[in-house]
Structures are given as C-alpha cells and as structure tokens.
Amino acid sequence: MSSDSYLRMQGITKQYPENKVLANKRVDFTVEENEIHAVVGENGAGKTTLMKILYGLEQPDSGRILLRGREVRIHSPLDANRLGIGMVHQHFRLIPEFTIAENVVLGIEPRRRGIFFDREGAVRRVEEVIRRYGFAIAATLPVSRLTVGQMQLVEIIKILYREADLLILDEPTSVLTEQQIHKLFVTLEHLRGIGKTIVIITHKLGEVKAVSQRVTVMRKGEVVAVRNTAEVDERELSRLMVGKSVTFQFEREPLHRGRVVLELQDVVLRHKRQDHPLLDHLDLKVHAGEIVGVAGVSGNGLAELEDVVGGLRRVSEGRMLHDGMDITDLSAVQLRARGLAYVPADRLYRGSSLHASVLENMIISSHHDFLRGGIFQQQAVARFVDSLTGKFSIDGDPRVPIGTLSGGNIQKVILARELASQTDFIVFSEPTWGLDVASAEFIYKKILDIRRQGIAVLLISSNLDEILALCDTLVVLYRGRLVASLGNESDLSKELVGEYMMGLREDFPGRGGQTRGVSP
Amino acid sequence: MKRTRWGGELLAGIVGLLITLGISFAVAVVLIVLLSRQPLTTIYYFFVGPFTNKYYFGNMLNTAIPLVFTGLGIAVAFKSSVFNLGGEGQVYAGGLVATVILLALPETGGYPGGVLALAAALGTGACLAGMSGLLKMKWDTDELISSFLISSAVIFFVNYFITGPLDDPASSMLATNAIGSQYHFLGIFPPSKLDISAVLAALAAGLVFFLMYYTHWGYEMRMCGLNREFSRYGGINVSTYVVLPMILSGALHGLAGGVAIMGTYHVAVKEFSFGMGWNGIAVALIARNNPLGVLPAAVFFAYLDAGAKAAMLHSDVTFEIAAVVQSVIFYLITAQALYGYMRYRKGSP
Numbered sequence: 001m002s003s004d005s006y007l008r009m010q011g012i013t014k015q016y017p018e019n020k021v022l023a024n025k026r027v028d029f030t031v032e033e034n035e036i037h038a039v040v041g042e043n044g045a046g047k048t049t050l051m052k053i054l055y056g057l058e059q060p061d062s063g064r065i066l067l068r069g070r071e072v073r074i075h076s077p078l079d080a081n082r083l084g085i086g087m088v089h090q091h092f093r094l095i096p097e098f099t100i101a102e103n104v105v106l107g108i109e110p111r112r113r114g115i116f117f118d119r120e121g122a123v124r125r126v127e128e129v130i131r132r133y134g135f136a137i138a139a140t141l142p143v144s145r146l147t148v149g150q151m152q153l154v155e156i157i158k159i160l161y162r163e164a165d166l167l168i169l170d171e172p173t174s175v176l177t178e179q180q181i182h183k184l185f186v187t188l189e190h191l192r193g194i195g196k197t198i199v200i201i202t203h204k205l206g207e208v209k210a211v212s213q214r215v216t217v218m219r220k221g222e223v224v225a226v227r228n229t230a231e232v233d234e235r236e237l238s239r240l241m242v243g244k245s246v247t248f249q250f251e252r253e254p255l256h257r258g259r260v261v262l263e264l265q266d267v268v269l270r271h272k273r274q275d276h277p278l279l280d281h282l283d284l285k286v287h288a289g290e291i292v293g294v295a296g297v298s299g300n301g302l303a304e305l306e307d308v309v310g311g312l313r314r315v316s317e318g319r320m321l322h323d324g325m326d327i328t329d330l331s332a333v334q335l336r337a338r339g340l341a342y343v344p345a346d347r348l349y350r351g352s353s354l355h356a357s358v359l360e361n362m363i364i365s366s367h368h369d370f371l372r373g374g375i376f377q378q379q380a381v382a383r384f385v386d387s388l389t390g391k392f393s394i395d396g397d398p399r400v401p402i403g404t405l406s407g408g409n410i411q412k413v414i415l416a417r418e419l420a421s422q423t424d425f426i427v428f429s430e431p432t433w434g435l436d437v438a439s440a441e442f443i444y445k446k447i448l449d450i451r452r453q454g455i456a457v458l459l460i461s462s463n464l465d466e467i468l469a470l471c472d473t474l475v476v477l478y479r480g481r482l483v484a485s486l487g488n489e490s491d492l493s494k495e496l497v498g499e500y501m502m503g504l505r506e507d508f509p510g511r512g513g514q515t516r517g518v519s520p
Numbered sequence: 521m522k523r524t525r526w527g528g529e530l531l532a533g534i535v536g537l538l539i540t541l542g543i544s545f546a547v548a549v550v551l552i553v554l555l556s557r558q559p560l561t562t563i564y565y566f567f568v569g570p571f572t573n574k575y576y577f578g579n580m581l582n583t584a585i586p587l588v589f590t591g592l593g594i595a596v597a598f599k600s601s602v603f604n605l606g607g608e609g610q611v612y613a614g615g616l617v618a619t620v621i622l623l624a625l626p627e628t629g630g631y632p633g634g635v636l637a638l639a640a641a642l643g644t645g646a647c648l649a650g651m652s653g654l655l656k657m658k659w660d661t662d663e664l665i666s667s668f669l670i671s672s673a674v675i676f677f678v679n680y681f682i683t684g685p686l687d688d689p690a691s692s693m694l695a696t697n698a699i700g701s702q703y704h705f706l707g708i709f710p711p712s713k714l715d716i717s718a719v720l721a722a723l724a725a726g727l728v729f730f731l732m733y734y735t736h737w738g739y740e741m742r743m744c745g746l747n748r749e750f751s752r753y754g755g756i757n758v759s760t761y762v763v764l765p766m767i768l769s770g771a772l773h774g775l776a777g778g779v780a781i782m783g784t785y786h787v788a789v790k791e792f793s794f795g796m797g798w799n800g801i802a803v804a805l806i807a808r809n810n811p812l813g814v815l816p817a818a819v820f821f822a823y824l825d826a827g828a829k830a831a832m833l834h835s836d837v838t839f840e841i842a843a844v845v846q847s848v849i850f851y852l853i854t855a856q857a858l859y860g861y862m863r864y865r866k867g868s869p
Contacts, residue, residue, distance in 0.1 A: 310753065312752065312753060331757075332752055332753060332755055333755045333756070333757050335755070336754070336755030337755070340755075342753070344753060349747065349749055349750065350749050350750055350753045351750070351753070352750060353743060353746045353747035353750040353751075354747070355746050355747075356742070356743060356746050356747070360739070360742075360743065363739075364743060364750065364751070364753075364754030364755070364756070365754045365755050367736065367739060367740075368736070371736050374735050374736045374737065375734055375735050375736070376734055376735065376736070376739070378734075
C-alpha cells in the first residue's frame with residue numbers, strides 16, 4: 001500500500017482481559033480516501049473489535065493508527081469525532097420520543113444565551129445538513145414515526161452533522177428489507193461521490209459486491225486477505241471467510257433415527273420494530289438419537305430460534321410439537337415441567353446467575369424435587385450437587401458464587417444441570433463459544449454421549465467446524481429462512497455450507513421468500 | 521483458594537464497616553467539640569448514655585423493634601430486586617387498623633383479639649404494597665414510584681381518621697382513644713417501655729431468614745432478585761415474584777405499625793410512626809439485606825437515636841445539633857453500606 005493512505009491501522013493487537021480472547025492479532029488495515037471499503041468475516045472474526053478501536057471505544061494492547069500519514073491516538077468517540085470519524089452502530093441509538101433534529105444534535109445542542117436549548121436553531125441546522133447531502137426527510141418528525149430504514153438515515157445524518165469524513169457502518173443491513181438496503185447503498189454511493197470515505201462491516205457477500213471498491217477479509221482475529229472487489233468473486237470470499245476445515249476426530253456411531261421428538265411447523269416470528277420477519281416460515285424436525293445442527297451467520301435467526309425453542313419467546317405464526325403434542329403456547333415454566341433441557345448461548349446472564357452459588361445455579365430447574373412442604377431437604381440437595389460435581393469434575397466448594405469460576409467451568413455447571421433433567425430432547429446454542437480446546441472437547445464428547453442415549457439434540461451454532469463434527473443433519477438459516485437441509489455425509493464440504501450461510505445458494509426458493517412489510 | 525477469596529471479601533466488608541464506624545464517631549466527636557460548651561458531658565451521654573441505666577437501655581431496644589420489622593420488609597424486597605418505598609404509609613395504616621379493631625372489640629377480647637389486630641395490621645400493609653406489585657405485573661408500572669405515591673396518599677387518609685372521626689376529644693393530643701390495657705404487650709424490662717414484642721421481632725428475623733434461605737419461595741425470590749432472565753430460563757414464574765416480595769414487604773411493615781401500637785403507644789397518635797418506614801431502608805442497607813443482620817443494624821440505629829436523646833437531656837445540646845451529629849454518623853455508615861452493595865451488584869464479569 002502507498003504510504004499516503006487515508007487511514008492505516010498497523011499491528012493492532014487486542015486481547016479482552018475478561019475472557020482472554022485474542023480478538024485482533026497484529027492486524028494491518030488500510031483504507032484509501034474516497035472509497036467504500038467492506039470488512040467481512042464470520043462472528044468473532046474481530047471486525048467489530050477493530051472498528052471499536054478505530055472509533056475509540058476500545059484501546060488496543062499494541063499497534064498504531066495513522067490518519068493521513070499522521071499518527072493519532074483515539075481514546076474515546078469524542079476524539080474520533082474530532083478527527084472526523086463517525087460510526088453507525090448495529091443497534092440504533094435514538095430516542096424515539098425526540099424529533100429527528102433533536103436526536104441529531106443530542107450532545108452538541110445549539111444554545112441560546114449559553115443555557116437554553118435552541119430548538120429552532122437545531123431544526124435549521126439539521127435541515128441544512130439534510131439539504132446539503134440531498135436527503136429527503138423532515139427534521140421535525142419524531143423518530144418513533146420512522147421506518148427502520150429512515151432511522152438508519154438519521155444515524156447517518158447524525159454523524160454527518162458532526163462533520164465526519166470517515167463513516168463506519170457496523171452491519172447496517174441486518175435489520176433492513178431489500179428495498180431499504182438498496183436505498184442505503186444509493187446513499188452510500190452518493191456520499192462517496194461527494195468525497196466521504198466509508199467502512200462497512202458485513203457478513204453478506206452480495207452486499208460487498210454491490211457497494212464496495214475494496215474488501216478486507218478477517219478470520220479468527222487476523223486479516224487473511226485484502227482484495228479489489230471487482231477482482232474477487234463471492235465464492236472465493238466465502239472460502240476465505242470460513243477457512244480450511246478443521247477435522248475433529250470424533251467417532252460418531254451410525255445414526256439410529258427414532259421417532260420425531262421435536263417438530264416446528266411453518267414457524268414465523270415477527271418483531272414490531274423490524275419489517276423483515278426474524279424467522280420466516282420455518283419447518284424443522286428433530287428425531288430421537290439424532291443431532292440436528294443449525295448453521296448460519298449471526299443475525300440470520302439463530303438466536304431467535306433458540307429463544308423460541310427454549311420457550312422464552314412466543315411465535316407469531318405456526319406450531320411447535322413435542323412428541324406430537326402442541327407446545328406452541330407453553331411457557332418456559334411448562335416446558336421445563338415437560339423436561340426441556342437447554343444450554344443457552346448466553347451462559348453468563350441467561351444460563352447462570354453469577355452472584356448465586358454454584359449450588360443455587362445447579363438446582364434452578366430441578367429445585368422442586370428437593371422440597372418437603374416447601375422446605376429444602378438439605379441432604380437431598382447436597383447429594384444431587386455432589387453427584388453432578390463428581391460426574392463433571394467440577395472442583396471447589398459449591399457454595400461459592402458461580403461468577404468466580406472460569407468460563408469453561410461455568411459451562412460445565414450448566415451442562416451438568418441440563419443433562420440431569422429427565423429428558424428426551426435438548427437444545428444447545430453455541431455450546432463452545434469462547435471456550436478453550438479442552439473444555440470444548442469435553443462438551444463435544446458429552447453431546448455425542450447424549451445422542452447415544454437416544455435423545456434428540458438440536459445444536460444451534462455459528463461454528464461450522466463444530467456442526468460438521470457432530471451433526472447427523474445440517475440445516476442452514478439465512479435471513480430467517482431455512483435455505484438448506486443436508487445429510488452430514490463425509491463429502492459435505494465446509495465451502496458448500498459456507499455458500500448457503502452467505503446466501504449464495506438456496507434449496508428452497510419461493511418458500512416464504514417474499515418479505516412482508518408490517519404496517520406501521 | 522476460591523473459597524478463601526470469598527471469605528476474604530466478607531472479612532474485608534466487616535473491617536470496612538468498622539473503619540467507617542471509627543471515622544464517623546471521630547467526626548461526631550469533632551462536631552460535638554465544636555458545637556457544645558460542655559463537650560465531655562455531651563460525648564459521654566451521646567455514646568455511653570444509652571447504657572447508663574435500665575430505662576435508657578430498655579427504651580433503646582424498644583425503639584429498635586419496629587425498625588426490625590420495617591428493615592426486614594425492605595430486605596425481603598431488595599433481595600428480590602423490587603423496591604418498596606411505601607413503608608411510611610404501610611406502617612401508619614397498619615397501626616391505625618390495629619387500633620380500630622382493638623377499639624371495636626369488646627372489653628374481654630384478650631388473646632384472640634390481639635392476634636386479630638396484628639393480622640389485620642399485617643394484611644393492611646400487604647394489600648397496600650401488593651397493589652404496587654400487581655400494577656407492576658399487569659402494566660409494568662414502576663413499583664418504586666407507585667408504592668411511594670400510594671403510601672403518600674394513605675398517610676393523609678390515616679391523618680384524617682385520627683384527627684377526625686376517631687379523635688378522642690378528651691385527649692390533648694391528636695390521637696384516637698386508647699386501646700384496652702388487656703391488649704398491651706407485657707413489659708419485660710421495667711421501668712423502660714421494652715415489651716414482649718422484642719421476642720416477636722427476633723422471631724420474625726429468624727423466620728424471614730429461614731424463609732429466604734431454606735424454602736422454595738425464598739430461593740425463587742432470591743433467584744429472581746439476582747437475575748430475572750436466568751430465573752425465567754430456569755422455569756420460575758417470574759411475574760409472581762414481583763408481587764410476592766411486595767406483599768411480604770408490606771406485611772412486615774404493617775406488622776411494625778400494629779406492634780408499635782400494642783407495645784409502645786397504646787393509642788394511634790398522629791404521625792406516631794413517622795420515620796419508621798424510611799429508617800427501615802437505612803437499617804436494611806446497613807444489614808446488607810441480610811435478615812439476621814437486620815437485628816444488630818436496627819439496634820445500632822436505635823442506639824444513635826437514644827444517644828442523641830440522652831445528650832439532649834443531660835447537656836447543652838439542642839435537638840438540631842443532636843440530629844446533625846446523628847445524621848453525620850448515619851450518612852457515613854449508609855454510604856459505606858451502599859457502596860459495598862453497589863460493588864457487589866456490579867461485581868465479577
């Protein structure tokens with residue numbers, strides 16, 4: 001790269017102290033003036049961390065940042081704003097009750113006589129920005145009346161108002177409909193045309209091709225490729241993103257597929273603030289003794305599927321059956337009574353209660369079994385906890401808060417608890433995310449044990465290696481839709497699944513393909 | 521190793537509290553030296569006064585009794601992460617209802633009558649706080665605000681009854697008629713006002729502790745208090761545990777009112793329970809919401825109160841100065857407790 005690049009980040013390394021995850025490993029990242037530069041990668045590839053460092057939300061452990069050839073230190077978003085760097089976050093930071101103008105000027109409000117908020121001045125200035133950049137929206141509209149696409153525009157206006165030259169957009173399309181995405185791209189192209197530089201983070205390869213000039217691919221905290229978009233095709237990008245298969249050595253006994261244990265029929269999940277359904281006419285069957293893996297990039301419905309199956313979120317349409325019985329409207333309490341076992345992705349806040357003791361965490365779903373007249377039978381509790389700590393080799397006093405354990409041990413406690421319930425069905429979501437190799441392997445062995453016992457397993461994971469190593473059947477979610485259902489044969493390649501995940505292929509076109517707008 | 525770390529935190533907490541106590545007493549001494557012309561006498565009565573005779577000592581413990589109940593009420597709510605700021609009204613209304621029942625009962629009501637009055641006081645508090653719980657469950661109304669507002673309104677109603685329809689014209693005070701002496705709690709430490717309800721308070725603390733740590737409901741309440749998302753995931757009916765802790769909290773407050781009437785006041789005087797509700801919050805904070813810790817915390821609070829009273833009686837300290845010294849100590853202790861509590865809530869990853 002030429003030395004007079006607009007932005008250069010050199011040797012950026014960042015390790016999060018909380019979980020010791022190395023999010024960025026000596027990353028070099030360069031952006032030229034007046035280009036739209038896409039950053040792609042799977043979940044946890046380090047894209048967002050890199051952008052947070054650029055925007056001053058995180059401090060790197062080492063490395064430096066050069067803007068127009070001059071070294072800069074960015075300690076906070078305020079520093080970034082001063083340097084002309086603005087960021088649109090994935091989740092909008094707008095106050096619905098305020099008008100567009102009020103939201104835009106928030107934090108740097110124009111004032112009258114030093115103390116009074118100059119409302120007219122705010123409207124005037126924001127309208128001027130809107131006019132200058134050729135947008136069409138009234139600054140006096142309350143944000144609560146806007147569509148998601150318009151809210152995003154407000155976020156962009158917000159950073160333009162702060163006179164940013166470098167705009168960072170973190171997964172800007174994840175909540176938009178196709179038309180809104182198209183509009184956004186027109187806007188971005190227009191901004192580039194008038195001299196702005198844009199960095200866009202995305203998992204969607206079609207969008208990379210549609211909008212960017214150059215693309216940086218990240219994987220596991222490292223930059224693996226930088227290409228001119230015109231010279232690279234989506235398949236190659238997909239291969240670069242997912243990388244080579246890591247073969248786990250696990251013996252999977254031949255599949256003995258039993259009865260259907262869990263079935264989803266035409267399940268739709270809508271969200272009132274989002275125009276695109278989160279789950280789009282989903283059909284899924286899990287048989288006894290079978291591991292069904294659900295793959296997909298985050299933001300495509302994996303988390304929502306987890307919530308629905310875990311009984312924490314009601315579906316908008318469709319049915320869920322357990323052993324042929326309709327469980328669509330059952331609450332988590334009732335599902336637990338039917339033996340639901342569920343290892344959630346969010347193990348720190350959903351899967352455990354950090355200030356409660358290991359013991360208290362272990363009995364959350366089974367504590368009814370240890371009661372006599374509403375009073376705990378201390379010995380029965382102790383026996384239960386002892387048997388779990390023994391079986392899962394969890395060391396230490398079970399009376400300490402679970403938050404004092406390591407991530408791997410917390411996950412072991414959760415696993416021990418969930419496997420203790422008498423069940424024929426269990427949901428795992430991201431079971432090894434952020435864990436060390438030994439803990440991950442322990443968990444894989446347990447999952448295969450469960451399968452051997454003839455229990456139906458639903459494994460939701462954005463880690464393809466994990467899914468390929470464990471599953472009998474593999475389904476892929478893309479934009480809330482099921483785009484593939486594949487038997488996990490030895491010839492099933494990671495590249496192929498990757499293409500489904502990135503939306504480059506789909507096997508069930510037309511099935512709920514049309515996106516339905518929700519009337520405001 | 522991990523265990524010692526946890527034990528260490530507890531020890532650090534206790535050491536921290538002792539240091540704060542030392543500092544606050546030192547500050548109090550400095551204030552007294554500055555404000556009093558006979559500082560030695562004042563200091564003596566402020567800190568030692570409550571222990572100089574049976575009368576002071578007994579009355580100090582007696583002051584602690586309603587604070588134990590209100591402190592427990594707050595601890596139960598806070599442990600469950602619901603907020604009951606309506607303590608003042610709940611205590612006051614509980615006291616009035618108990619008085620009304622005891623006045624209405626025939627002369628020979630005796631035991632059952634007393635129990636009935638206490639039950640009614642308890643029920644009154646439970647209903648008042650329970651309303652806020654229900655509002656929260658049904659419409660997600662902030663229980664902190666609603667309990668405060670309901671309580672503020674209730675105080676005026678109680679005032680109306682005490683000064684209006686129920687006022688005893690023969691009495692010089694704004695108060696109802698006195699309840700029959702057969703309903704007075706038995707004094708156990710004459711000549712002080714300390715009565716048998718001290719035992720009730722200690723029992724209540726033990727019972728609440730048992731409830732919170734050894735029963736199904738306590739476990740579910742605490743789990744909901746620590747992490748609602750986790751509790752919902754684990755199959756606990758979390759909406760129940762917005763209402764139940766409020767009801768319990770209100771019940772304990774109502775009981776405080778009933779006990780104060782039957783033990784100490786024997787008539788519902790206007791604003792007799794003034795401060796009991798708010799001070800319960802302070803007591804719970806000092807006790808870090810531990811039901812057993814509420815006992816010493818309430819006694820400590822009462823000790824500060826008794827010391828101030830003794831100093832006023834025996835030296836040149838005015839009410840205002842005593843109140844300033846008392847509140848300085850109190851603010852420091854509360855701040856320390858609050859700080860520890862917040863650090864605990866934030867804690868670990």
